Amino acid sequence: MKNLFVLLAIAIQFASCNSKKSQEETKPSVSDSTDVKTEKSTAENVLIYEGLLPCADCSGIETILKIYQGNGTMEQQKFELSSIYKGKSPEKEFVEKGNFNTERGLENDPDGTIFILNWDKPADKQQYFGYFSSDTKKIYMLDRDKKIIKSKLNYSLDLKK
Template sequence: MKKLILMLIFACVLLSCNSKNKEETGQISSPETDNENTEDALDKVSVYEGLLPCADCEGIETVLKIYQGDGTMETHKFELITIYKKKQPEKKRVQKGNYNLERGLGNDPDGTIYVLNYDKPEADQIFYGYSATNPDKIFLLNNKREKITSKLNYFLMLNE
């Protein structure tokens, strides 16, 4: 019984210390400000656009939207829109899903790779990456997470 009372007293002391710390540091937030901060974080989106090569059409107009979310993997979302130009009929495809980040692109340890559909089978995954020195230019990568070596342009540019 004494142990139970001591544990209750200890828990009360801990709780009162935590609430005082929040008040003193100004960390108390209302539900309104929490919602605003969450909405702002979820609204952050990077939009990359470009014309990728196509074997049997004029090019693949591509728009990749990367939603930053709140920093957790559960909120990392993407939307990939592709339109096959001058193809009859013009084919438009919209893919939505989750992405994960990986560090390192080729010889650049600070580069970043977006693994689109990381939570699906490997055949459904798409890889885009950028170097730390030029994050505005994102490259379509092969299934080995390497830049595609070609005279053709396999990259998208950040649209600000």
């Protein structure tokens, strides 16, 4: 009889531990729910551009530019630029993350937009992409003077999301 009570006590304890564990897994803590909200709001305010940029010594640079607009403040404006050099062995992915800022006006379009990646770093670390107000689904890689690169090669990325 004593053994039966011991087994019953262990079973009850085991069952209560498992139910607590499943409650913890399904019920997020306060900090987890904040993180989820941040990720969700960030995901809703992200622009994703993709394309194949020219490469001097490979078959092309598969490029994904993610622009996280956050809540519109400069502190929340982040980017992620992923580049994979195709035709290289092994193909490696390079990912750069940082802050961006925007400027109005792209070439003859006063309502165009220029993204200045790494705006808070020295000029040699900055990269520029921009789109015309008439076609926000295509973003162009820009030169150091913030002008569209004039070439027969494709220096643009297409909006995916």
